[in-house]
Amino acid sequence: MCIVEDIVEKCKKRDRKAEEQLYKLFSARMFALCLRYSPSRTEAEDNFQDGFIRVFESIGQYTGKGSFEGWMKRIFINTALEKYRKNQSVQLTEDIPDVVQTETDDEEAYIPENVLIGFIEELPERYKLVFRLYVGEELQHKDIAAMLGISEGTSKSNLARAREILKKRIKEYAER
Structure with a gap:
């Protein structure tokens, strides 16, 4: 059994030390993910906390199929998107006709x-x-x-x- 799987199994039993290990192992990557899917740092911090709460609350549902990190990412993304939908003031449900893509220029330029x-x-x-x-x-x-x-x-x-x-x-x- 690999380290992550071992930690996950302990987390399923509500082992606080394992939860802390899991947090330390994934916190930087999950916070970066929250920053990408949140309009501000403050909302990213909220989504980060909410995401970890959801992970620990639903860790028993993780079956071991697929990567654990992928499973976590989905929870964090869904957390951010749910908040986005909740705060959304503009109605996005109407269909907007597809925009025809234009051909790209042949010139290539380096952009940092x-x-x-x-x-x-x-x-x-x-x-x-x-x-x-x-x-x-x-x-x-x-x-x-x-x-x-x-x-x-x-x-x-x-x-x-x-x-x-x-x-x-x-x-x-x-x-x-």
Whole structure:
């Protein structure tokens, strides 16, 4: 049995030391995940705490199939998305027609990672969420739509618009 599996089994028995070990083992990665899916550091901290509470409350449901970290990530992402939906003031359930993608320029330019991350951070929240779920977590539009409470068409449209905005920002950056 590997270390993580051993810790998980002890956590299922409510072993406080094992819970502390699990927290120490995954806290940095889960907090980084919360930062990506939260509009502010304060909300990321709340989602981080809520995520770990949910992990410990539902750890008995983890069957050992698939990676434990993947199971945890899903809980943390769902925690952030549920809060997002709850706080959402704009109705996102309407279908928005898909945007036709334009061809990319043949020119390649180097863009520092921190600049690209900054461009992603500047996206409108709904575009940023869909972009991160599709590109970062490799989820399908069907799953994204279910998580965010929107239609698949809206998910596709939000991704296309995020890509358009990023493409424009990258082009502007490259032309400097």
